[in-house]
Amino acid sequence: MSLGTADHKLIKACKKGDNQAQKELYGLFAPKMMVIALRYSKSVPEAEDILQDAFVKIFQKIGSLKQDDKLGGWIKRIVINTALNQNRSKLYMFPMSQVEENTISDESEINLSKIHFQELLKMIQALPVGCQVIFNLYAIEGYSHSEIAKKLGISSGTSKSQYSRARKMLREKLVAFENVNYGAV
Numbered sequence: 001m002s003l004g005t006a007d008h009k010l011i012k013a014c015k016k017g018d019n020q021a022q023k024e025l026y027g028l029f030a031p032k033m034m035v036i037a038l039r040y041s042k043s044v045p046e047a048e049d050i051l052q053d054a055f056v057k058i059f060q061k062i063g064s065l066k067q068d069d070k071l072g073g074w075i076k077r078i079v080i081n082t083a084l085n086q087n088r089s090k091l092y093m094f095p096m097s098q099v100e101e102n103t104i105s106d107e108s109e110i111n112l113s114k115i116h117f118q119e120l121l122k123m124i125q126a127l128p129v130g131c132q133v134i135f136n137l138y139a140i141e142g143y144s145h146s147e148i149a150k151k152l153g154i155s156s157g158t159s160k161s162q163y164s165r166a167r168k169m170l171r172e173k174l175v176a177f178e179n180v181n182y183g184a185v
Contacts, residue, residue, distance in 0.1 A: 030051060042129075050079065050086055119177065124170070137151070
């Protein structure tokens with residue numbers, strides 16, 4: 001994303017602690033970042049907490065931003081890391097373990113175009129915390145299993161098995177949703 005002169009001025013004002021500029025920056029990025037926070041949370045209030053904590057960190061650390069052109073990615077990384085930190089205690093309360101490899105049958109195709117984003121989000125939020133976090137990091141954010149393992153302090157095999165488990169659970173939820181809403185396929 002190429003930033004214009006107005007964007008650079010906005011970032012410069014935020015670096016100086018200008019409250020109006022911070023409010024404007026929040027308005028520009030909060031809606032997109034809320035979607036990310038929702039994927040890593042179990043509820044809207046939890047996602048709002050993640051977003052609020054992330055923006056506090058963003059405004060505290062914006063002075064360390066070296067390249068204004070990297071602002072969007074930098075903000076996204078802070079939101080994801082904030083969500084991971086908030087989920088970390090849950091991950092330790094309900095530790096992930098390596099499960100046997102689940103093979104996912106692709107016998108029936110699921111048409112995602114019929115499913116509203118909110119329904120899909122609810123399905124992701126309903127996953128166990130470990131599966132939810134790893135699904136988001138791998139399938140949506142594009143992290144490798146070795147990167148996830150390092151980030152979460154787990155083995156690469158545990159990351160792979162939790163991802164496989166998440167896919168299987170999502171597939172089951174999607175098939176059930178399709179059957180209920182569109183009749184058996």
